[in-house]
Amino acid sequence: MKFLMLTGVLGLWLASASSATLGVVQTEGGKVEGENKNMGLFHSVDVFKGIPFADVPGRWELPKRHPGWDGVLKAIKYQKRCLQVNLLQSSSKGSEDCLYLNIHVPQGRSLSRGLPVMVYIFGGAFLLGASNDVPFLSNSLYDGNEMADRGGVIVVSVNYRVGTLGFLSTGDARMPGNYGLWDQHAAISWVKRNIEAFGGNPDNITIFGQSSGAASVNYQMLSPYSKGLFRRAISQGGVALSPWAIQRDPMAMIKKIARKVGCRSTNIEEMLMCLKITDPVGITMAAKLNLLLMLGPVMNLLELSPVVDGDFIPDHPSRLFNNTADIDYLAGVNSMDGHFFAGIDVPSINKRKTETTANEVKKLISGLTKEKGAAAIQSTYSVYSAHWGSVPQQDVIKKTVVDIETDFLFLVPTQIALQLHANHARGARTYSYLFDMKTRIPGFPSWVGAEHAEDLQYVFGKPFDIPLIYFPSHRKLSANMIAYWTNFAKTGDPSKGDNKVPAPWPAFTVNRHPYLVINSKITKASVRYDLRSEYVRYWTDTYTSLPFVTTDQRTDPNHN
Incomplete structure (x- = not known):
């Protein structure tokens, strides 16, 4: 009898110890019902997967509002990604019906109300990716449950068109391009209109992203269409000023794609008509x-x-930072964001028994700086080899290759964007960081630091989600990153909020350039100043002042 009574009391206690849950939510398109995931005593996360934020998009048309649905939409599984090439570039996957988003709402004993909202934009070179991409054992890398639960924010992840269907353009009004950016805008706008019903604060939205998603975040900040749409933004490893983040000759690209799919008319209107009726898989x-x-x-x-379409992006990104004056901005890079690219361009850097030669370094520089010719090769090489000494060690040379690509593709453009933001800010704050946790990817040389995208596992709380493959130091780092990121979303200051952080993070200003070094041992000494300023000055002043050269003036360092 006592056992039965104890069991009954325990059952009642467990029932009362469970958290609140939203159940069915009314959105502008209709009712949705997700699932409630238990995260521990008195707390859980309501998860809604695959909510449509726009209708099936027309080919190279702007997204339109979804017509809605009858009954209750069971939002319990991810929907298809947008049509794209696979990672191996061997086939396609996805669908043109792909404009969906996912929502993670943390719950306690009572229903959440007025929570800050963080909208994640995935990366993938504008060619591939999805809101539920990168399988991470039993879950997606971008699963927002841990971040929502530990940070006390609503996390939203969104799909958008990529590749030819998202970014093909004639460079004029006939096919302006930027359809993927318009999709992102439509998703953020949907969140603004609907998130209150999920317990979110529509007036406190932060957008964040990594790589091309980080550049997309920057583009959303720069667009005049974003005024009043969100309050804060975070770019992780990419900005609109990155050399890979803007199309320089869209007409040449669209003609190349048209030739590949048999749309060979020299009349542009006929070529476009042909493209619009061509199999989307072939175009992809x-x-x-x-x-x-x-x-x-x-x-x-x-x-x-x-x-630059004259509309969503009306001018070169560098001239649009006046549109960011009221948006708090946090941006940074990984210490070796360029390593992945450097390993393809100069394969010897990852081979312990293979030397990387000075000529290979010059050849890489030549490829990156071809618009400036021979003078750029020599001046860039001189700056980056200045610390080598007369007999440089191989690790020093190989790390220099990574530094060149990291600086050129990521770090310097990010520092320029931070400076432009600080210059134009009216009350908005600016923050800079360097993520420098040693790589966890096996097989790389011992000198490799933080590889491209390695920050994401910590932001999304994977060391807590899958504890067996991480150490306590990784959980410490993850807890601190979630605290900084979500404090920033709540208050505009990563040091202030209800999540404890290990050290104050000072703002980047017009004249003072502090940055936080992020790893598993953050202390007050992790705040440093003027990140790689010698190299930032080189690329922004010396390199920029070099004249452009014509195609036949460009020099191959192998033929001096």
Whole structure:
């Protein structure tokens, strides 16, 4: 009898110890019902997967509002990604019906109300990716449950069109481009209109993203269409000023794609009409990357990206930072964001028994700086080899290759964006960081630091989600990153909020340039100043002042 009574009391206690849950939620398109995931005593996360934020998009048309649905939409599984090439560039996957988002709402004993909202934009070179991408054992890397639960914010992840269907453009009004950016805008707008019903504060939205998603975040900040749409933004490893983040010759790209799919008319209108009736899979595969035909750095293959369309992006990104004056901005890079690219461009850097020669370094520089010719090769090489000494060690040379690509593709453009933001800010704050946790990827040389995208596992709380493959130091780092990121979303200051942080993070201003070094041992000494300022000055002053050269003046360092 006592056992039965104890069991009954325990059952009642467990029932009362469970958290609140939203159940059915009314949105502008209709009712949705997700699932409640238990995260521990008195707390859980309501998860809604695959909510449509727009109708099936027309080919190279702007997204339109979804017509809605009858009954209750069971939002319990991810919907298809947008049509794209696969990672190996061997086939396509996804669908043109792909404009869906996912919502993670943390709950306690009572229903959440007025929570800050963080909208995540995935990366993938504007060519591939999805809101539920990168399988991470039993879950997606971008699963927002841990971040929502530990940070006390609503996390939203969104799909958008990529590749040819998202970024093909004529460079004029006939096919302006930027359809993927318009999709992101439509998703953020949907969140603004609907998130209150999920317990969110529509007046406190932060957008964040990584790589091309980080550049997309920057583009959303710069667009005049975003005024009043969100309050804060975080760019992790990419900005609109990154050389891979803007299409320089969209007409040449669209003609190349048209030739590949048999739309060979020299009349542009006829060519576009042909493209619009061509099989979408064929059009998608026409943009696949062929590393075997690569001439020069892999960056040169990344030809599909946003364009200056005179509308969503009305001018060059560097001239649009006045539109960011009221948006708090936090941006940074990983210490070796360029390592992945450098390993393709100069394969010897990852081979312990293979030397990397000075000539290979010059050849890489030549590919990156071809628009400036021989003078750029020599001046860049001199700056980056200045610390080598007369007999440089191989690790020093190999790390220099990574530094060149990291600086050129990520770090310097990010520092320029931070400076432009600080220059134009009216009450908004600016923050800079360097993520420098040693790589966890096996097989790399011992000198490799933080690889491209390695920060994401910590932001999304994977060391807590999958504890067996991480150490306590990784959980400490993850807890601190979630605290900084979500404090920033709540208050505009990563040091202030209800999540404890290990050290104060000072703001980046017009004249003072502090940055936080993020790893598993953050202390007050982790705040440093003027990140790689010598190299930032080189690329922004010396390199910029060099004259452009014509195609026939460009020099191959092998033929001096």
